[in-house]
Amino acid sequence: MIEPDHTSLSQAIRDEAQRIGFELVGITPAVTPTGVSHLQDWLQAGYAGEMQYIPNREAAYEHPQHVLDGVRSVVMLAINYHTTEAISPDGSNARVAKYAWGEQDYHDVLRGKLKQLSQVLHDHHPDCRTRGVVDTAPLLERDFARLAGLGWFGKNTMLINKQAGSWLFLAALLVDVELDYDTPHETSHCGTCTRCLDACPTDAFPEPYVLDARRCISYLTIELRAQPMPMELREGVGDWLFGCDICQDVCPWNRKAPVSNEPAFQPRETLRPVDAVELLSLTEDEFRMRFRKTPLYRPRWAGILRNAAIVLGNSGDRSVLPALIEALAHPEPLVRGAAAWAVGRLGDVELRRALQTRHDVEDNADVQAELQAALAMTTADNTKDTT
Numbered sequence: 559m560i561e562p563d564h565t566s567l568s569q570a571i572r573d574e575a576q577r578i579g580f581e582l583v584g585i586t587p588a589v590t591p592t593g594v595s596h597l598q599d600w601l602q603a604g605y606a607g608e609m610q611y612i613p614n615r616e617a618a619y620e621h622p623q624h625v626l627d628g629v630r631s632v633v634m635l636a637i638n639y640h641t642t643e644a645i646s647p648d649g650s651n652a653r654v655a656k657y658a659w660g661e662q663d664y665h666d667v668l669r670g671k672l673k674q675l676s677q678v679l680h681d682h683h684p685d686c687r688t689r690g691v692v693d694t695a696p697l698l699e700r701d702f703a704r705l706a707g708l709g710w711f712g713k714n715t716m717l718i719n720k721q722a723g724s725w726l727f728l729a730a731l732l733v734d735v736e737l738d739y740d741t742p743h744e745t746s747h748c749g750t751c752t753r754c755l756d757a758c759p760t761d762a763f764p765e766p767y768v769l770d771a772r773r774c775i776s777y778l779t780i781e782l783r784a785q786p787m788p789m790e791l792r793e794g795v796g797d798w799l800f801g802c803d804i805c806q807d808v809c810p811w812n813r814k815a816p817v818s819n820e821p822a823f824q825p826r827e828t829l830r831p832v833d834a835v836e837l838l839s840l841t842e843d844e845f846r847m848r849f850r851k852t853p854l855y856r857p858r859w860a861g862i863l864r865n866a867a868i869v870l871g872n873s874g875d876r877s878v879l880p881a882l883i884e885a886l887a888h889p890e891p892l893v894r895g896a897a898a899w900a901v902g903r904l905g906d907v908e909l910r911r912a913l914q915t916r917h918d919v920e921d922n923a924d925v926q927a928e929l930q931a932a933l934a935m936t937t938a939d940n941t942k943d944t945t
Contacts, residue, residue: 567682568738571731574678575635578671579820580729581722582636584706584740588622588629588732591701600768607772609781618696625697626689626732631739633675633731634699634706636717638818639664640725641825650878651831652869655776655801656725658853659825666851667822668692668729679733691730699728707740710747713766714754714805720747723815724806747811754805760794775802783861786895786924789931792868799832799865800854829854834866834873835881838893860890867893871900879904886916894920895928902932910936 568585575583597612597619606612618624622632639657657664672690679686691697700717704710709719716724755763762773771777775798778787787795806812840848845859854862867885870878882904885897898916901909910933917929 564736564738567679567735570678570682571633571675571737574675575633578674580635580637580671580675581816582634582708582719582726584634584703584708585737586632586634586702586705586707586739586742587736588632589705590621591619591698591705593698593701594620597698603770605768605770605772607777607782608785609771609777615696619698622697622702622732625691625695626687626734628687628734629689629732630735631733631737632702632706633733633737634703634708635672635675635729635731636703636708636719636722636726637668637671637729637820638722638725638816639727639820639823640723640812640815641818641823650833650835650870650873650875650881651797652799652834652837652866653797653803653831654799654829654854655803656825657727658800659829660823661826661852662822663851663853663855664727664823665692665694667820668727672729672731675731679731679735683735687734689732691732692727697730697732699730702730703728705742707743710743710745711767712754712809712811713748713752714763714809715767715769716806716809718747718809718811720811721816723812724809725812725815725818751810753808753810757804757808759796759804760791775804779865780857780861783857784892786892786928787864787868789899792899793872795865795868796872797831797869799834799837799869800857800862834869835878837866838863838870838881838885838897860892863888863890863893864896867896867900871896871903874904876904879909883909883912886912891922891925894922895925898925898928898932902935905932905936907936 572583601613622629669690669692676688679688703717709717712718718724760773760775762770764770775795778791778795779798779800842859849855870882882897882900885893888894901913913929913933920926920929
């Protein structure tokens with residue numbers, strides 16, 4: 559195989575990456591990332607929660623050769639998704655993380671761009687092999703982004719770039735060709751700042767640079783989609799329906815973050831914020847049609863509606879109680895249980911009858927437990943039981 563000219567090919571990659579919309583591009587050799595030992599410690603501590611796809615592929619993270627055999631270089635790329643500021647929700651409205659505001663799933667957008675970029679390599683060197691990665695392969699993207707000079711790890715574990723902040727989607731293009739490499743980013747610029755750690759309402763950071771995913775609002779609202787959310791964390795979830803931006807919103811490095819011009823990331827007004835009462839009434843087919851091609855499809859129908867009920871329970875708005883009481887009879891146990899909790903949180907002794915009526919016919923053990931806890935909540939601040 560004839561080796562291409564490293565410098566000219568590397569420059570062609572950089573030029574094309576920026577032309578198709580990647581704000582940041584860096585190149586690093588395919589090596590064992592330094593973060594592997596941190597990943598192993600993190601998994602040993604149980605911080606991955608229900609995300610079993612990570613420990614199931616633990617060995618594969620040790621080198622990118624497990625993603626592309628014969629890989630020699632990793633082209634790391636970042637694209638800004640910061641579009642506009644969120645509209646503060648009130649009442650029955652709920653927040654969606656900024657990265658999910660667009661019309662398209664970012665995975666699809668970035669994969670299309672990676673395909674375009676890989677063509678540059680194949681044009682220069684037809685026999686080369688490439689593979690694009692966006693989140694789904696066992697690759698420590700943040701580690702390789704740091705090795706490629708794109709930024710440093712913040713105390714909230716996000717990659718931060720001095721100019722772009724942390725509102726960044728990362729993507730990688732693995733190639734079996736040697737290229738010219740960038741200097742790793744060795745310095746942290748967080749100093750003594752702990753705003754991201756202090757702002758987390760569920761205390762998801764046991765220490766700087768360590769995230770306990772089991773307590774993270776993004777994990778709770780997206781990854782923990784098939785089971786009830788831990789009761790002790792629901793209040794901290796607040797009005798977040800999907801994901802969370804708190805630790806990025808408070809980061810000083812995001813104060814002057816540029817605004818993205820990428821059309822696919824421009825926000826749909828129906829997502830900033832979302833009407834949680836309206837969501838709670840969606841049928842499964844309606845949910846699928848509305849969210850099938852967006853990130854909000856990941857928690858599935860029951861997961862999103864569970865989240866909507868928790869948001870309503872945290873709203874303090876008793877006008878949403880009719881929707882929650884109706885949801886006590888929802889076909890999905892996950893939704894019934896969350897609705898029971900929300901009714902208990904918002905209700906008083908007058909609502910015990912609705913909870914008790916549901917409890918008398920409920921055949922799911924988890925939902926029965928939720929109903930019993932809700933019944934207890936309705937009497938916690940009332941000395942008289944009218945049932």
